[in-house]
Amino acid sequence: MTIDVAVVGAGPAGLAAAARCARAGLATSLFDEQDSPGGQIYRGITEAPPARVDRLGAGYAAGREAVDAFRATTAAYVPNASVWSIRALPDATIELGVSTRASGASAAAPVTHMVRARAAILATGAQERPFPIPGWTLPGAMSVGGAQILLKTADLVPQGRVVLAGGGPLLWLAAGQLMDAGATIAALIETVPRGRMRQALTFAPAFLASRYFRHGLEFARRVRRRTRVVEFVESLAAVGVARVETLHYTSGGRSHEIAVDHLLLHQGVVPSVDLAGAAGCALRWNDVHACFEPAVDMWGGTTVASLFVTGDGAGIAGAEAAAARGALTGLAVANVLGRIDHRERDRAAAQLRRTLADAQRGRHFFDVLYRPADAFRVPTGETLACRCEEVTAQAVVDAARAGCTGPNQAKAWLRCGMGPCQGRYCALTVTELIARTRGVPPAEVGTYRHRFPVKPLTLAELASLPATPAATAAVVRD
Amino acid sequence: MFARPPDPDAPDGVPVTIDGVPFHARAGDSVAAALLAAGTIAFRTSAIGGAPRGPYCLMGTCFECLVEIDGVPNRQACTTRVAPGMRIAIQRGAARVAPAP
Numbered sequence: 001m002t003i004d005v006a007v008v009g010a011g012p013a014g015l016a017a018a019a020r021c022a023r024a025g026l027a028t029s030l031f032d033e034q035d036s037p038g039g040q041i042y043r044g045i046t047e048a049p050p051a052r053v054d055r056l057g058a059g060y061a062a063g064r065e066a067v068d069a070f071r072a073t074t075a076a077y078v079p080n081a082s083v084w085s086i087r088a089l090p091d092a093t094i095e096l097g098v099s100t101r102a103s104g105a106s107a108a109a110p111v112t113h114m115v116r117a118r119a120a121i122l123a124t125g126a127q128e129r130p131f132p133i134p135g136w137t138l139p140g141a142m143s144v145g146g147a148q149i150l151l152k153t154a155d156l157v158p159q160g161r162v163v164l165a166g167g168g169p170l171l172w173l174a175a176g177q178l179m180d181a182g183a184t185i186a187a188l189i190e191t192v193p194r195g196r197m198r199q200a201l202t203f204a205p206a207f208l209a210s211r212y213f214r215h216g217l218e219f220a221r222r223v224r225r226r227t228r229v230v231e232f233v234e235s236l237a238a239v240g241v242a243r244v245e246t247l248h249y250t251s252g253g254r255s256h257e258i259a260v261d262h263l264l265l266h267q268g269v270v271p272s273v274d275l276a277g278a279a280g281c282a283l284r285w286n287d288v289h290a291c292f293e294p295a296v297d298m299w300g301g302t303t304v305a306s307l308f309v310t311g312d313g314a315g316i317a318g319a320e321a322a323a324a325r326g327a328l329t330g331l332a333v334a335n336v337l338g339r340i341d342h343r344e345r346d347r348a349a350a351q352l353r354r355t356l357a358d359a360q361r362g363r364h365f366f367d368v369l370y371r372p373a374d375a376f377r378v379p380t381g382e383t384l385a386c387r388c389e390e391v392t393a394q395a396v397v398d399a400a401r402a403g404c405t406g407p408n409q410a411k412a413w414l415r416c417g418m419g420p421c422q423g424r425y426c427a428l429t430v431t432e433l434i435a436r437t438r439g440v441p442p443a444e445v446g447t448y449r450h451r452f453p454v455k456p457l458t459l460a461e462l463a464s465l466p467a468t469p470a471a472t473a474a475v476v477r478d
Numbered sequence: 479m480f481a482r483p484p485d486p487d488a489p490d491g492v493p494v495t496i497d498g499v500p501f502h503a504r505a506g507d508s509v510a511a512a513l514l515a516a517g518t519i520a521f522r523t524s525a526i527g528g529a530p531r532g533p534y535c536l537m538g539t540c541f542e543c544l545v546e547i548d549g550v551p552n553r554q555a556c557t558t559r560v561a562p563g564m565r566i567a568i569q570r571g572a573a574r575v576a577p578a579p
Binding site: 033034035040127137138143147154158159242272387419421456 | 480482508520526530539541542544
């Protein structure tokens with residue numbers, strides 16, 4: 001199957017990009033891992049009953065418009081689609097390996113096929129940053145984003161003593177949403193270091209006057225009125241036997257503990273770079289965000305021809321910015337594929353760039369304010385760095401001391417990053433642990449080399465692909 | 479524990495079993511949501527150390543929520559929706575290779 005444009009991911013960036021391409025007359029397919037559009041920010045928006053949408057607020061309700069605008073175009077929506085490979089072919093087209101699974105039919109084998117597109121746009125969004133503290137693998141400890149998804153898709157509200165810990169706007173937003181849904185938040189434990197607010201404000205004095213800042217303050221005040229907020233926390237440790245029972249924390253050098261039934265952790269989000277990395281796009285270290293992101297130009301163009309990355313997957317800037325970035329990338333692709341000329345592209349882009357600038361106002365303030373403190377990015381001792389293969393921080397440090405130079409060598413030594421999550425929840429941690437130990441910047445240490453398949457794939461799925469006579473001849477003996 | 483208001487539109491729900499015990503999930507639930515609604519918080523024990531694990535990201539990236547569904551191990555509970563008659567089982571340690579369906 002050959003199409004003009006393949007878009008991966010149906011969050012704000014992917015929806016906007018696909019809609020732009022389709023409106024320019026390009027045959028566009030949007031491949032989505034979920035079974036309904038919206039990405040994580042608007043997760044479940046098309047199926048949410050009105051009462052749920054009301055409860056989750058205007059930021060969530062905005063997803064309806066984004067999905068409607070996409071659905072009004074000719075772009076095809078392919079749900080339950082796991083894109084496990086992407087590569088640029090010599091003729092500058094892009095080949096994607098895609099498995100789709102019929103919803104609900106658990107035993108039905110996925111259908112696997114190769115898709116060829118004249119251009120591809122990765123809008124794979126973000127994941128929550130690894131937050132390696134002691135006990136973060138205990139049942140009952142869950143990411144804040146995870147708890148939000150349960151709320152958005154299933155109305156599930158955590159019961160008992162709920163404690164949120166970490167930093168970032170989402171921590172406050174989720175606290176408000178959970179309380180509105182009836183949860184009892186025993187405490188919000190914030191890990192933003194003392195003095196960080198002042199530092200952030202010197203970067204963005206103008207932001208003080210913006211509506212974003214006012215709304216943020218108002219929202220935080222509303223949360224503070226209804227729950228206990230502990231600030232400037234310097235360390236966290238979850239403790240329990242079969243599940244999380246207690247959260248230990250230190251503040252001002254003093255130790256405290258709080259009983260918990262649900263511990264919801266959040267330390268910001270980072271771009272999902274696995275597909276871009278595996279496709280050969282150059283990645284760069286963003287030191288303010290403390291993560292790797294694909295190197296992109298102002299349109300989302302990468303170092304690989306015909307392959308674009310847009311939205312939070314190209315660097316965290318939030319949902320509003322993602323929609324504008326997605327549309328900009330759609331224009332660029334329409335231009336590259338000959339549907340519009342430079343002038344038309346730039347004319348249409350002007351308004352989008354203004355929207356983008358407006359959406360990014362104050363972003364630097366948040367970036368500085370919520371850059372996670374070292375203690376919450378670079379763990380020590382027996383804390384698990386790699387959850388899947390159960391590799392401790394100390395093991396990574398010891399390996400680096402013994403001469404292991406980077407994450408790829410660490411895989412061979414320790415198996416970290418080789419479990420089912422394929423390094424998504426340890427890559428940044430392992431990079432920073434090795435960089436610290438070696439005394440070099442993270443950019444020099446690099447990250448795991450991303451490999452296909454970037455999502456697990458059964459041999460049966462692979463074997464179901466049509467084989468060329470040459471490929472068959474290469475492996476079949478007489 | 480997780481709780482939610484009753485759904486007046488679908489009081490009967492979707493019949494599944496969890497480790498052989500009948501449970502009524504809600505239509506549209508992910509397997510992870512159904513397990514949590516049923517009061518199950520540990521979905522498996524880890525492949526290396528045998529430690530209890532539960533769902534973490536709920537969006538298909540962390541692979542902590544792996545369970546056995548209709549006899550097939552290592553299925554992501556958070557990205558699979560419940561279906562009538564589905565057999566869900568807690569997974570212990572490293573999963574064996576699944577028999578061909």
